[in-house]
Amino acid sequence: MPLRSNPTYRQERLGAELRKMRERAGITARAAAALLSSSPMYQSHLENGRSGISEDRLRRLAAHCACDDAAYVDGLVAMAAERGKGWWEEYRGIIVPAGLNVAELEHHAVSIQTFQMPHIPGLLQTEDHMRAAFRYASPELTPQDLEAYVAFRLRRQHAITDSPVKPYEAIIHEAALRILVGGRKTAHAQLERILERSELDHVTVRVLPFAAEDFAGAGHSMDYLHGPVPQLGTVLTETGHSSVFFDAEPLLKQYRKRYDRVAGSALSPAESRDFIVHMLQEL
Numbered sequence: 210m211p212l213r214s215n216p217t218y219r220q221e222r223l224g225a226e227l228r229k230m231r232e233r234a235g236i237t238a239r240a241a242a243a244l245l246s247s248s249p250m251y252q253s254h255l256e257n258g259r260s261g262i263s264e265d266r267l268r269r270l271a272a273h274c275a276c277d278d279a280a281y282v283d284g285l286v287a288m289a290a291e292r293g294k295g296w297w298e299e300y301r302g303i304i305v306p307a308g309l310n311v312a313e314l315e316h317h318a319v320s321i322q323t324f325q326m327p328h329i330p331g332l333l334q335t336e337d338h339m340r341a342a343f344r345y346a347s348p349e350l351t352p353q354d355l356e357a358y359v360a361f362r363l364r365r366q367h368a369i370t371d372s373p374v375k376p377y378e379a380i381i382h383e384a385a386l387r388i389l390v391g392g393r394k395t396a397h398a399q400l401e402r403i404l405e406r407s408e409l410d411h412v413t414v415r416v417l418p419f420a421a422e423d424f425a426g427a428g429h430s431m432d433y434l435h436g437p438v439p440q441l442g443t444v445l446t447e448t449g450h451s452s453v454f455f456d457a458e459p460l461l462k463q464y465r466k467r468y469d470r471v472a473g474s475a476l477s478p479a480e481s482r483d484f485i486v487h488m489l490q491e492l
Contacts, residue, residue: 220258222288223289226441233276267286287437303357312361315332315368318375321369321434326430336359338391338395369406379414380472384419400485432444443456
């Protein structure tokens, strides 16, 4: 099997998890390679995401490392079995690699939670909202690339609209709801889209109003993409120039607590719906 020249985040994550599992057991890379009847070079490529591993070999390694968390091992096996190319690969070379990794994570997540301060969550945006927002991209997108980015984000939305459905919860700050991206008509349609999506049984939308007390979370926007077990989750945050992924267990716990604190200040789903309806009447 040829080595991967540009492993995806998920492929690198699998390798990193296998390395952590080996190190927790106090097993050297050379000893792990011998167990798998392979070479130390293969073990290095495996733990860097550049080479794959079969289910049999993965389970043998887990057993040798005395890893008795069956759900965790099953989650790793599922990651190792992802041999085919996802739809996002059609956009490689057009969309930045971080964007492709986001689409892959959303596709495989068992549930998604997001908190957004300045922006409407991408999975809830209308096409007109996307197009208006992408026109402010830096560096400026060509007309062809702009259309590609819009098409890519629309395809990403299938993660919460296609079957099998997955739970999706969005907490949106009032600031994001009030910014007239694309003008009044586009903003009106965007609020209607949010209400429409919130009617789906698996989608929950909550508003964090300006009037919320005990909230000081400016700059703490995040996407929490849950894996089959807590330790296989991923947190995504955005900077002005890139996407940053966190998967270390202490950080996952820290962001879990941060999200729960934000949720404690947000309106209930029913209150949030009334809030957005009132905003629509004001537009």
